[in-house]
Amino acid sequence: MLLDELVATAEAVTSTRSRLAKVEALAQLLRRVADESPSEVATAVGMLVAKPRQGRVGVGWRGLAQVRDATPAAEAPSLTVRDFDELLDRLASTSGAGSAAARTDLLGGFLRRATEREQRFAIGVLLGEMRTGALEGVLADAVAAASGRPIALVRRAAMLSGDLGETARIALAGTEEDLTGVGLVVGRPVLPMLAASAKTAAEALTSTGEASVEFKLDGARIQVHRAGDDVRVFTRSLADITHRVPEVVAVVQGMPVRDVILDGETLTLDEGGAPRPFQETMSRFGAEQARETVLRPWFFDVLHIDGRDLLDEPLAVRRAELATLAPDHVIPGEVTDDPEAAERISREALAEGHEGVVVKAIGSPYAAGRRGSSWIKVKPVHTYDLVVLAAEWGSGRRRGWLSNLHLGAYDPAGEFGEPGGFVMVGKTFKGLTDDLLRWQTEHFPTLEASRDAHTVYLEPITVVEIAIDGVQRSPRYPGGIALRFARVKRYRDDKRPDDADTIQALRTLLR
Template sequence: MLLARLVQTSADLVATSARNAKVAFVAETLSAAEPGEVGVVASYLSNVLPQRRLGVGWRSLSTLPDSAQEATLTVAEVDAAFEQLATTGGEGSGATRRAILTELLSRATSSEQEYLRGLMLGGVRQGAQDGVMLAAIAKAAEVPLAAVQRAVMLAGFAGPVAEAAMSGGQSALEAVTLEVGRPLRPMLAGSAPDVAAAMTAGTPMLLERKIDGVRLQAHKDGDEVQLFTRSLDEITDRLPEVVELVRALPAERLVLDGETVAVRPDGRPEPFQVTGSRTASSADPATLRASTPLATSFFDLLHIDDEDLLDQPLTQRIERLDALVPPTARIERIHTGSPTTATEFFAAQVSAGHEGVIVKDPTSAYAAGRRGAGWVKVKPRHTLDLVVLAVEWGSGRRRGKLSNIHLGARDPRTGDFVMLGKTFKGMTDAMLDWQTERFQELQTSRDSYTVYVRPEQVVEIAFDGIQRSSRYPGGMALRFARVLRYRDDKSAEQADTIDTVKAVRGW
């Protein structure tokens, strides 16, 4: 398939807000792809690279070579070039990588160059988010949507599932199972304003400490251990103490779900930024281990010695977990039906410096990749993970800095973002410096006052309430919104939706 076909599909997706039309565009493109290209096509239209990281930054793409006049570049050729970029290393690799990049881009037309640049930087806004992509795979392959959804949850990404569905139909999708060494999408929690609201009257629930750290999925196969983040990126080599912990567990093959957090000498958790810096750093792991120790707590067991536990009730998974993992590496939890006891546990966790609690249904299965009713998080304040849509230049002491950010929630029906307000509160000087550079990198256009950006940077916002507002298209606005932190561990597709915002207000 010519890359030009993908570029046109991307443009068609941007030009319509109708979900059915988006699904039809993607399904037609998947059907037109060659068998060996389907996975790559699905990945690119999902704004995902099969290689995950190419090591190509904004500076490398700030100046493009002369473009080709005729569209001849194929999807397979792009994938091959990306594979070279991802695997080239060692002495002289910089020059080699520049040559690969120049050769690729010089063969692309101007519109293809812009598409490839966005793809390499993770900033193609084309609307083929999960809901559209999975429906398109089901339509193109003529298979049940539920079969596609479960396969993607277990495979992690849409690309390989599209390939399986198009080549083998429903039976190929049903053959997709949990594989040790391949990360699956983590189960997510809904939100409730307080513990009582998260409890089911008269029904004992499990309450677990909610840690403000990095979600960690641990896979063990013999002596080999792999660690993956919430976004399915591998960070094994950065956490040697966690590797040692998992390797010592008495099982041959395992998949565990947990959280790791940097801790102070007194045992209290460090702010998220400290943990994020530790897990993102490529510095010497031994040095980091000494300077920034981690505490890891596992709370779920998904697989043990060739037995999948995903569909077993949570209580059974926890029973197996407790028999396997030492108490020092397990999450703190209680089992109670008393709202009073639950509220006291919540208060104790907040007092200890943690985010709050997660209330879990003891009978729930592990719903990989979904935010269901089985898990409900409770924090001591209202927070949302929103997407930055634009940024305004500051004034006074903030002159020359990008300051006031425009906040958007995701509309799950269209894949677009709905503005909920602006804020400049909660920003430190360091944060202002960072976002001034960051948002100029994401710029799509600007005027004298505002820089408009690709909607991909997620920010965690605290707020006091939601009010109706005719000023914004969603008909509501956040009250006293303030920045808590930028969430580089989340993609725009994982941001909170308009429905979540309305639920907070009870609308």
């Protein structure tokens, strides 16, 4: 199949807000792939969600930008899905001395054969940034539509295999019994269960009824599988990072069990036992070699014990099993139906330096890969007034609009730059409606100070209210911090630039 057919479908999905239209476009594509090249079904699905089977292939944004800027695009499409898949194979297998130059040559040769929109698509896949709206939930619906299989069966197979592409292949090429046969396998990661959000623990409890109210740790999600003496540790995105976390492996090897699957978090602690900043945990979490900082695992669920699947058991049963198996590594929490007790636990979690709490219905099964009302996270949201320093031209559905905002905090004393200036603390395009995108695109050029091919730099006079979950240390910006999960709330026409919040105020959020 021509790669251009995937690209065209991705663009069609990007251009519509209708979930039904997205599903139909993707289903039509999957039917064509299954008819023309059945072996490429899983490959195509992986590309559409920017999760190719090869994983990350050692190519970063800077290298890609340099190659693309120096590479003219082809006039007409000629590349196939197989061509792109083979490129990813070659990039993934390139290592050792001179590998960077070799990857550049491979990329340059491929991009010279690609049209402009194929180049954009390929770069999105390589960077894991496909903003097409073809999220895995939409694609799962499309797999069901294309194959005629029940959506519940497709979703369960995808969550238990952790591989939507392989699930699509089975659904389209196999029987319904083949799909039903996809089960929980120790050593093969499953999609993690996700949580909805609420403003308060008491509010969350009204949805769940009696619940386990548990600390929400500011760590990194882990899923640990043990089969005999073999222990494997996976990330939230199902990447295998066993070699990076020997201390987690040692803890699970010491448990009185033969086979087990555990869900939890890992984080670093300071000398007093309090959690270190998230940035430090992620730095240690991503290290290829052991460092002095030690990661401690905390578990909040168990999915399998010695031949017995627990996915469909109520949380009360799973928590009891976990407490017996790993009493020293269970995330703190209490079972309650009392809103006042839930609020007390939330305050205790915050006082100990954690993010908040997760309220979990005590009778709920483990719905892997789903975000429902059985688990509800509660964590404080901070809002700050910041100044827009620049806006980047959008891509995908936002193409042609000024989108990604550069955000600055006020620095009245000039501690991090010129007195009365603004210190960049992050970027975001989250929360921008079509109306806001349209307004930005019309208004910001009137404030233009300069521009390059990708960004319009502005006079720093526009104040915007931004919601964040906190800040983290970052060497990228002069103030030494970066916003966490920033999203636009509204523009503040009633405020002047010197009314914006200061870099010093933001830095107080650092623990």
